[in-house]
Amino acid sequence: MMDARSQILDGIRKSLKRGPLGESAATVPANRLAHHAPGLIPARTTALDAAGLRDLFVQMAEEVQTTVTRVSDAAAVPGAVADYLANHNLPAEITMAPDPALDAYPWVERPLLRIRRGRAEDLDQVSVTGAFAAIAETGTLMLTSGADRPTTLNLMPDTHVVVLRADQVVGPYETAWARLRGEQVGNAMPRTVNFITGPSRTGDIEQRIQLGAHGPRRLHIVLVEGPDAKTA
Amino acid sequence: MQPTSHAFKANVREALDDETLQRALGNMKSGFPAKRLAAIDRLPEFEALRDQGRDIKNHVLENLDFYLETFERNVTGAGGKVHWARTPEEARQIILGICRSVDAKTVTKGKSMISEEIALNDFLESQGLVPVETDLGEYIIQLRHEAPSHIIAPAIHLVKEQVEAAFRATHTDLPEGRSLSEPRELTDEARSVLRQRFLEADVGITGANFLIAETGSTVIVTNEGNGDLTQTLPKIHVVLASLEKVVPTLEDATSILRLLARSATGQEFSTYTTFSTGPRRPDDLDGPGEFHVVLLDNGRSAMLGTEFQDMLRCIRCSACLNHCPVYQSVGGHAYGWVYPGPMGSVLTPSLIGVEEAGNLPNASTFCGKCESVCPMRIPLPKMMRHWREREFEQNLSPAPFRAGLKLWAFFARRPALYRFGANLAARLLGWLGRDSGRFTSLPLAGGWTGGRDLPAPEGKSFMEQWKARQREAA
Numbered sequence: 001m002m003d004a005r006s007q008i009l010d011g012i013r014k015s016l017k018r019g020p021l022g023e024s025a026a027t028v029p030a031n032r033l034a035h036h037a038p039g040l041i042p043a044r045t046t047a048l049d050a051a052g053l054r055d056l057f058v059q060m061a062e063e064v065q066t067t068v069t070r071v072s073d074a075a076a077v078p079g080a081v082a083d084y085l086a087n088h089n090l091p092a093e094i095t096m097a098p099d100p101a102l103d104a105y106p107w108v109e110r111p112l113l114r115i116r117r118g119r120a121e122d123l124d125q126v127s128v129t130g131a132f133a134a135i136a137e138t139g140t141l142m143l144t145s146g147a148d149r150p151t152t153l154n155l156m157p158d159t160h161v162v163v164l165r166a167d168q169v170v171g172p173y174e175t176a177w178a179r180l181r182g183e184q185v186g187n188a189m190p191r192t193v194n195f196i197t198g199p200s201r202t203g204d205i206e207q208r209i210q211l212g213a214h215g216p217r218r219l220h221i222v223l224v225e226g227p228d229a230k231t232a
Numbered sequence: 233m234q235p236t237s238h239a240f241k242a243n244v245r246e247a248l249d250d251e252t253l254q255r256a257l258g259n260m261k262s263g264f265p266a267k268r269l270a271a272i273d274r275l276p277e278f279e280a281l282r283d284q285g286r287d288i289k290n291h292v293l294e295n296l297d298f299y300l301e302t303f304e305r306n307v308t309g310a311g312g313k314v315h316w317a318r319t320p321e322e323a324r325q326i327i328l329g330i331c332r333s334v335d336a337k338t339v340t341k342g343k344s345m346i347s348e349e350i351a352l353n354d355f356l357e358s359q360g361l362v363p364v365e366t367d368l369g370e371y372i373i374q375l376r377h378e379a380p381s382h383i384i385a386p387a388i389h390l391v392k393e394q395v396e397a398a399f400r401a402t403h404t405d406l407p408e409g410r411s412l413s414e415p416r417e418l419t420d421e422a423r424s425v426l427r428q429r430f431l432e433a434d435v436g437i438t439g440a441n442f443l444i445a446e447t448g449s450t451v452i453v454t455n456e457g458n459g460d461l462t463q464t465l466p467k468i469h470v471v472l473a474s475l476e477k478v479v480p481t482l483e484d485a486t487s488i489l490r491l492l493a494r495s496a497t498g499q500e501f502s503t504y505t506t507f508s509t510g511p512r513r514p515d516d517l518d519g520p521g522e523f524h525v526v527l528l529d530n531g532r533s534a535m536l537g538t539e540f541q542d543m544l545r546c547i548r549c550s551a552c553l554n555h556c557p558v559y560q561s562v563g564g565h566a567y568g569w570v571y572p573g574p575m576g577s578v579l580t581p582s583l584i585g586v587e588e589a590g591n592l593p594n595a596s597t598f599c600g601k602c603e604s605v606c607p608m609r610i611p612l613p614k615m616m617r618h619w620r621e622r623e624f625e626q627n628l629s630p631a632p633f634r635a636g637l638k639l640w641a642f643f644a645r646r647p648a649l650y651r652f653g654a655n656l657a658a659r660l661l662g663w664l665g666r667d668s669g670r671f672t673s674l675p676l677a678g679g680w681t682g683g684r685d686l687p688a689p690e691g692k693s694f695m696e697q698w699k700a701r702q703r704e705a706a
Binding site for chain 2: 199203
C-alpha cells in the first residue's frame with residue numbers, strides 16, 4: 001500500500017491531469033520563490049516621507065487603542081516609561097527583554113524602576129521590549145524572536161511597552177520583509193515573527209469588543225524620533 | 233460530529249422559532265457587513281487586491297504538489313516535521329501519537345476549523361487527554377458541548393446570559409456574589425481560568441491561515457492572542473492544516489492578509505498575525521521544543537480539476553456567511569455540520585457527500601451577495617448550481633421535485649405549447665383573483681403561500697409585451 005504522502009501527491013497530480021512538474025514546468029513556481037516579488041502595495045504609504053510615515057503609524061496605531069508617547073531622544077525613554085506606569089497606577093516593576101538594543105537607554109537614571117531581564121513569567125505585570133519594525137500602513141508592530149527577544153514578553157504581561165526607533169518605521173509590510181531578509185543568514189526565519197496591531201481583544205460575546213482577552217490589555221509605544229519629534 | 237445537514241428543513245424551522253437565537257443573530261446583521269464596508273472604503277486598491285488574491289491561489293492550486301513538497305523541505309530544514317494525513321482518522325492518530333510521545337495530559341488549542349472537521353476534541357477525550365479550547369468563543373461552546381455556528385465567531389448564536397450560565401455550571405469555585413452579567417466580566421473570568429491551562433499544557437495545537445512554501449512557516453491570525461500562547465508555552469506545537477493553505481512566499485501571504493481581516497471583521501489588520509518557523513532555537517528562552525505540521529487532504533485533492541476547484545481558494549474569512557440572507561436568518565447550526573453559510577453549502581457536499589448535504593446548495597435564492605463580497609472571487613452560486621445538477625443526476629432530489637422539473641422541461645422544450653399553457657394559466661389565475669388581487673392559498677403552492685400571499689397575475693405577459701415592443705420598433 002502506498003504511504004499517505006505519495007498517495008496525496010499522486011492524487012493531486014492525477015486530478016490536475018499531469019505527472020510531477022518537469023524541469024521546465026517547475027521554473028515558473030521556482031522563480032516565484034526565488035524572486036518573492038511584492039504584490040500590489042496600497043498607495044496609502046508610498047508618497048510619504050519618513051516624518052509622514054511616523055505620523056501615519058501613530059494615527060493608525062491609536063485607532064486600534066495602542067497608545068504612543070513621542071520623545072525626542074534616547075535619554076527621555078526611561079522617564080517616558082516610568083511616567084506611563086505611574087499614570088496608569090502600574091507597579092514600577094518591569095520585565096525587560098535581554099536585548100542589547102535596549103541598553104541604549106539610560107535606565108539607571110530611573111533607580112525606582114525595578115528591572116528584571118529575561119522571558120515573561122505568569123505574574124509579570126509589565127514588559128518592555130524593542131521591535132524589529134513598525135508598519136505605518138496599519139499601525140502594526142513587527143517583533144522577531146531570538147535569544148535576547150523572548151516571545152512571551154509580547155503576550156503574557158497585562159501591559160506591553162515597546163520602545164521604537166524612528167528609523168524602524170516603514171510604510172508597507174513588504175519593506176519590513178525586505179529588511180528581515182537582509183539580516184537573516186541563508187533565508188532562515190526567526191522562530192516567531194509577531195505582527196501586533198493593538199492590544200489583545202475579543203468580540204466573541206454579543207460582538208461587543210473587550211480588550212485584554214488573553215494577551216496584553218494595554219499596548220504602549222515610546223517612539224524615539226530625534227530633535228524634530230512632535231512631543232505630546 | 234454527526235452531520236444533520238439532511239434535516240436542514242427541520243433545523244431551519246427550529247432556528248426561526250428560537251427567539252434567543254434570533255436576538256443573537258440580530259447583533260451580527262448590523263455588525264460585520266457595516267464594518268467590512270467601512271474598511272473597504274478606506275482602501276481604494278481593494279478590488280485589485282481581490283483579483284491578485286484569486287490569481288495567487290489559482291497559481292498555487294495548479295502547482296500544489298510543487299509547493300507542498302517545497303513547504304515540507306523547508307519545515308524539515310528549520311527543524312520541524314511534516315505529517316501527511318489522507319483522512320480525518322489518520323490525522324487524529326498522528327496527533328495522538330505526538331501527544332503520547334510526551335505523556336501529554338492537557339492539550340491547549342487555538343481555533344481551528346480543521347480540528348472541528350476531524351472532530352479532534354471528542355477523540356482526544358476518548359483517549360484520556362484533556363483538550364482545552366482557548367479562543368473565547370470556542371471555549372464557550374466547548375463548555376456547552378456544541379459545535380461552532382460561525383467560522384470566525386463560533387459563539388455568535390449565544391447571548392451573554394447563556395455564556396454566564398455555561399461559566400457558572402463549570403467554574404464551580406467562583407466566590408459568592410461574583411457578578412458575571414457583562415461581557416467584560418465574562419472575558420476576565422475566561423482569561424484567568426485559561427491562563428492556568430496555557431501554563432499547564434503539554435501540547436499546543438493551532439490551525440493555520442497560511443503555510444509559506446518558501447520558508448516552511450505557518451501563519452495564524454487571531455485577535456485574542458490565544459493562538460500565540462497556545463503555541464509558545466507548551467513543549468510541543470502541532471499545526472493542523474489542510475493542503476490548500478499553502479502559498480508561495482511571505483509577500484503572497486501578505487497580499488492575501490490585506491484582504492482577510494477587512495473581509496472578516498472589517499479590521500485593517502487582525503491584532504495578532506504570527507509567522508512560526510520550526511521549534512525554538514538553541515539559545516531561545518521560550519517557545520516549543522518540537523514543531524509538527526499535520527497536512528490533511530480529506531477529499532481536497534479530488535476537488536482539483538473539477539468544477540469545485542475554485543472553492544479551494546477560500547481563506548475562511550466568513551464574509552459570505554455575514555452577508556447571506558439565509559445564514560442571517562437561521563444561523564450556523566441549521567446547516568448541520570462544520571461549515572455553514574454559502575461556503576459551507578459548497579464545501580460540505582464535497583467533504584461529507586451530496587447525499588447527506590444536498591439540502592445546503594438548495595438553500596439559496598442565488599441572490600449573489602456571497603460572490604460579490606468574497607475576497608477570493610469564488611463563484612459560490614455557480615458551484616451551488618453544480619451541486620444541484622449532481623444531485624439531480626444522482627437521483628437524489630425528492631420525487632415531487634423531479635416530477636415537477638420533468639413537467640416543466642416537457643413544456644420548456646415546446647415553446648409554442650409553453651406560451652399557450654402559461655397564458656391560459658395566467659388568465660385563469662388573474663380571473664380567479666380578480667377581487668382581492670392575491671391568493672392566500674392555492675393547491676400545489678402551499679410551500680409558497682404558507683409564508684406569503686401569491687399576487688394574482690394582471691396585465692399582459694412578458695412575451696406579449698416583448699412582441700408588442702418589437703412591432704413598435706419595426
